[in-house]
Amino acid sequence: MWRKILRLFFGPMVDEWESWRPAKRWSVVLRQVLTQLFLLAVLLAVLFPVLWILSMALDPRDISKPQDLRLIPPGASLESFRRVLFDPYRLLCTNPSDDSTCMTFIHLFWNSLQVSMGTALFSVVTGASAAYAFSRFRFIGRQAGMLGFIILLMLPAVATMVPLFTLLNAIKIGREPLRTTLLGLAIAYASGALPFAIWNLKGYFDTISKDLEEAALIDGAGPLQAFVRVVIPLSAPALAITMLFSFMTGWSEFLMAWLFLENPQRFTLAMALQSMRGQFATPWSTFSAFSILMSIPIVVLFYILQRYIVSGLAVGGVKG
Amino acid sequence: MNRYVSLAMIGVLMLGMALTACTPGEESLSGTVVLWHAWKESEIAGLNEVIAAFQAANPDVTVEVLYTPFDDLRNKFETSAATGSGPTVLIGASDWGEPMYQANLIVGLDDMITDELQNSIIESAWGGVTAGDGTIVGLPQTLKGVVLFRNTQIIPEAATTWDEFAAAAAAATAGDVVGADLEYGFFFSAAHLTACGGELMTANGDPAFNNEAGVCWIELLQSFEDVGPAEYYTDNDVDLFKAGQAGYVIDGTWNTSGLAEAIGAENLAIDLWPTYNGSHLSGYVQTENIYLSVNAVDADRDASWAFMEFFVSEEAQAILANPSGAAHIPVVSSVAVTDPLMQGALDAFAAQGTPFPVIAEMGAYWGPMDTALQSVFYEGADPATALETAYESVTAGIADIRGE
Numbered sequence: 001m002w003r004k005i006l007r008l009f010f011g012p013m014v015d016e017w018e019s020w021r022p023a024k025r026w027s028v029v030l031r032q033v034l035t036q037l038f039l040l041a042v043l044l045a046v047l048f049p050v051l052w053i054l055s056m057a058l059d060p061r062d063i064s065k066p067q068d069l070r071l072i073p074p075g076a077s078l079e080s081f082r083r084v085l086f087d088p089y090r091l092l093c094t095n096p097s098d099d100s101t102c103m104t105f106i107h108l109f110w111n112s113l114q115v116s117m118g119t120a121l122f123s124v125v126t127g128a129s130a131a132y133a134f135s136r137f138r139f140i141g142r143q144a145g146m147l148g149f150i151i152l153l154m155l156p157a158v159a160t161m162v163p164l165f166t167l168l169n170a171i172k173i174g175r176e177p178l179r180t181t182l183l184g185l186a187i188a189y190a191s192g193a194l195p196f197a198i199w200n201l202k203g204y205f206d207t208i209s210k211d212l213e214e215a216a217l218i219d220g221a222g223p224l225q226a227f228v229r230v231v232i233p234l235s236a237p238a239l240a241i242t243m244l245f246s247f248m249t250g251w252s253e254f255l256m257a258w259l260f261l262e263n264p265q266r267f268t269l270a271m272a273l274q275s276m277r278g279q280f281a282t283p284w285s286t287f288s289a290f291s292i293l294m295s296i297p298i299v300v301l302f303y304i305l306q307r308y309i310v311s312g313l314a315v316g317g318v319k320g
Numbered sequence: 321m322n323r324y325v326s327l328a329m330i331g332v333l334m335l336g337m338a339l340t341a342c343t344p345g346e347e348s349l350s351g352t353v354v355l356w357h358a359w360k361e362s363e364i365a366g367l368n369e370v371i372a373a374f375q376a377a378n379p380d381v382t383v384e385v386l387y388t389p390f391d392d393l394r395n396k397f398e399t400s401a402a403t404g405s406g407p408t409v410l411i412g413a414s415d416w417g418e419p420m421y422q423a424n425l426i427v428g429l430d431d432m433i434t435d436e437l438q439n440s441i442i443e444s445a446w447g448g449v450t451a452g453d454g455t456i457v458g459l460p461q462t463l464k465g466v467v468l469f470r471n472t473q474i475i476p477e478a479a480t481t482w483d484e485f486a487a488a489a490a491a492a493t494a495g496d497v498v499g500a501d502l503e504y505g506f507f508f509s510a511a512h513l514t515a516c517g518g519e520l521m522t523a524n525g526d527p528a529f530n531n532e533a534g535v536c537w538i539e540l541l542q543s544f545e546d547v548g549p550a551e552y553y554t555d556n557d558v559d560l561f562k563a564g565q566a567g568y569v570i571d572g573t574w575n576t577s578g579l580a581e582a583i584g585a586e587n588l589a590i591d592l593w594p595t596y597n598g599s600h601l602s603g604y605v606q607t608e609n610i611y612l613s614v615n616a617v618d619a620d621r622d623a624s625w626a627f628m629e630f631f632v633s634e635e636a637q638a639i640l641a642n643p644s645g646a647a648h649i650p651v652v653s654s655v656a657v658t659d660p661l662m663q664g665a666l667d668a669f670a671a672q673g674t675p676f677p678v679i680a681e682m683g684a685y686w687g688p689m690d691t692a693l694q695s696v697f698y699e700g701a702d703p704a705t706a707l708e709t710a711y712e713s714v715t716a717g718i719a720d721i722r723g724e
Contacts, residue, residue: 063559090361091387097368162399169403177405258392259399275389278360281578 009036057081057288080289091275092264103264103272105293111182112268113297115257116250118186119193123246124239126190127197132227134198135205136213146202149195157192161256164188168260179260188256193246204238205231240308248298269294350380351619353627354407356397358390359646362577366646370636374627381623401425401613408616408624411461414448414607415678421457422680426611428455432625441632445651447675448607458609459632462640462648464573465676466508466603467668470589474567475499478591482515482601485568485594489547492567500548500568501557504541504697506689508570511602511674513537525681525718529689530711538696538703540596545697552694570603573665577647580661590664593672605673607651684717 006014009032020028051071056063057080059073088102095101133139134146168179168188178184208231216226232239254270261267273294276287302309359367364387371383386407388396394416400406402425410426420426433456438446445460470478474492479485489499503509510520518533529537544550548566551557558575560566562582571579573590580588593601610631616624630636634655640648643659649666650657657663692710695701 061562063562090364096364096385096387097372165399166403169405255392258388259396262386264386274392275387277389277391281360281575 053288053291056284057292059285062283062285080285081293083286084290084293089272089275092267092272094264101264103267105269107265108267108269108272111266112251112270115182115186115189115268116247118183119189119250120243120247122186122190123193123197124243127194127242128201128232128235128239130194131198131201131205132231134202136210146199149198152195153199157253158255160192161259164191164256165259180262180266182266185257185260186250188260189250189253190246193249196245197242200242201235201238204235208234237308240305244301244305244309247301251294251298348380349378349619349623349626351621351623352382352384353409353620353624354384354386355409355411355627356386356388356393356407357411358388358393359411363646363648366640366642366648369639369645370631373635373639374630377630378623378626381627383627397613398423398425401615404615406613406615408613408620409627410611410613412609412611414460414609414676415682417449417457417609417611418451418678418680420611421451421455425614426457427614427616428457429459429612430456437629437632440634440654441651442653444605444669444673444675445607448678449609450678452679458611459628460607460651461610461631461637462608463605463651463666463669464608464649465605465665465669465673466511466570466572467665468591468593468601468603469561469569469571469576469579470591471561471564471567471583471587472589473564473583473587478589479594480592482594482596486543486547489567493548497565498548498560498567500544501551501560501566502544502548502568503551503553503557503570504544504693505551505553506686506693507553507604509537509541509693510689511604512540514602514672514674515540515596515599517597517599520685521677521681525677525679527685527711527714527718530707534707535703536597538693538707540601541693542696542703550697552697573649576661576665585661588661590661590668592668600672602672602674603668604676605669606676608648680721681718684714684721688713688717 003014013028055071055073058076058078060075060077060079061073085105088099088104089108090096090099090102092108093099093102134142165179168184169177171178171184173181173183178187212230212234213226216230217223221229252270254268254274257268257271258274261271269290273287273290276283276290355371357367367385371385375381375383393410393412397406397410397412398420401420402423417426421428428451441460442463445463446456448460449456449458451457474497475488477488479488485500492499513519513529513533516533516536518531518537519528522528541550549556557566557569558571558579561569561571561579564583576588576590593603610628612621612624612628632652634652637648637650637652637655640646641650641655641657641659641662643662647659647662649662649669657666688710691713692701692706695706695709696703
């Protein structure tokens with residue numbers, strides 16, 4: 001019985017236990033205890049904010065922080081979740097005196113999904129094409145181009161906001177500047193996500209043997225077919241991580257969105273969450289409930305892509 | 321014959337209608353007002369009511385409204401206005417006015433303000449819209465500021481002196497309840513310099529705190545810790561007050577409705593500041609302003625200016641002063657205030673308020689003063705030395721701002 005329990009913590013070394021000298025036994029026990037304590041502390045540090053947000057979401061008092069460490073606060077209810085999901089957002093209306101013109105969670109969700117998917121697709125498609133060119137072809141400016149992407153990666157996102165604003169403001173769709181549309185926003189996000197996408201995918205493409213493409217070419221495939229039918233399927237882990245990061249950019253960004261968009265009908269979830277942060281007061285319960293609901297799609301996407309993500313993260317940086 | 325009479329009457333009627341339409345001064349407004357603001361949800365109904373009243377009087381004017389969070393509003397406006405777009409009218413903080421005017425993003429209003437308009441607004445409110453060169457860059461539309469809130473269930477009577485205040489707070493402290501949880505962050509405490517006969521800066525923005533009055537001020541702030549917990553830009557005091565566990569807190573009038581809702585309006589009071597060494601503590605008084613964008617042109621500009629004038633009219637100010645609506649403290653003296661909390665704030669502003677400096681030099685004070693106060697409160701630095709260090713940093717910052 002005890003051996004089984006100990007094996008849970010110490011693994012197969014329990015079987016060797018009896019052959020060890022007492023000093024070694026204590027050393028192993030101490031090391032394991034310290035490791036477990038450290039991991040427990042890390043676990044607490046990771047989970048504590050999540051539990052705190054959950055507690056605030058259940059707390060009907062709208063206070064900025066719980067007065068004690070009870071996960072279930074007094075009078076706990078799901079009212080804030082109901083408010084978030086079903087009430088109109090009266091700050092985000094085309095006509096503030098008419099509730100039917102106000103945004104709802106579903107509408108915000110749909111806008112966010114469009115922007116995030118647009119950003120992810122644009123980044124993956126453009127990034128993969130560019131990364132393949134940088135990986136396989138030798139051309140003038142190749143090194144300078146890769147260096148340029150590094151510089152773009154180093155720039156804080158805020159630095160590109162005004163140039164993007166000016167650029168997208170100059171392009172009109174009908175009488176409307178591209179800047180004020182969801183398409184414009186997705187393009188702006190993708191421009192920020194592309195440097196990472198290209199670096200990550202190029203690193204991964206470098207690890208795929210050229211022999212595979214040459215075999216496809218000998219079998220009669222064109223260069224595009226070799227890329228689409230051979231390289232892309234083999235690059236699923238890198239594509240997954242690129243897609244996830246780009247999606248997350250589009251999903252959670254609000255600074256650029258608040259700068260660019262002017263029609264409440266196009267506002268996103270992240271913008272709505274930011275709009276709850278008042279100058280002087282914030283409805284913390286609603287804010288927390290909204291945060292939890294907003295994070296669900298990212299969690300789902302992460303779950304779907306998780307088997308690719310670890311290998312995608314590790315392999316992308318192997319070669320430069 | 322009858323037919324001629326009828327035709328003549330129709331002719332006279334049409335002529336009359338045409339003449340009426342052409343009467344000078346009766347020209348109806350048209351155009352679009354685009355308003356950007358950062359008001360809370362609880363204020364939106366009041367804003368809608370004002371817009372509806374304006375449109376009832378000006379049916380040909382379209383009003384478009386866009387909410388933007390306060391933290392993003394200024395940047396959004398400045399970026400948009402600089403590229404020739406954005407709203408025609410902006411509601412924003414008083415300290416945005418001068419820099420936006422200097423950047424040629426908003427219009428100076430000197431030529432547009434009539435004597436009647438000038439006289440209708442409380443004189444002290446004009447300070448919040450007057451740039452360093454004396455130009456009026458916006459219209460003040462509400463007063464707000466830092467005041468002393470009291471839970472009358474915990475402390476039934478207002479204190480008039482600091483000693484009475486400290487005694488009442490000590491007497492009320494028991495169990496989970498504290499008599500006072502006072503905020504001493506720089507924004508909330510700078511106006512208390514008046515309690516020591518001092519001031520933060522001179523009229524032109526030069527530092528004036530590095531003296532005995534400044535040391536007295538910091539010692540006064542240190543004594544906040546003797547009457548209960550003290551906060552440096554945290555919400556602990558407000559949370560405690562909302563939970564009915566604090567007798568006094570120092571906070572902005574913008575939180576009045578939240579506090580009233582939490583403990584009941586009948587249990588909430590806004591007191592005059594207690595006296596101290598023959599003077600009194602104080603709080604900053606600010607205005608929130610309405611600005612006219614340089615991109616408002618032609619009919620839109622006329623409509624936008626008319627909207628701004630309407631916003632500070634007695635009718636609109638009365639709507640916005642509704643305590644169950646926007647609950648804005650009016651800037652128009654003829655608006656009757658019936659709400660005791662609003663009246664308490666107005667009394668504190670009028671008798672003891674300190675105007676918040678809206679000049680550019682104020683930007684040089686925030687960092688050094690916060691550092692000075694925190695070094696005294698948390699690191700035990702000597703107040704005089706901390707003020708001397710802050711003085712040097714502020715002076716250097718002001719030189720940068722002035723391009724010296």
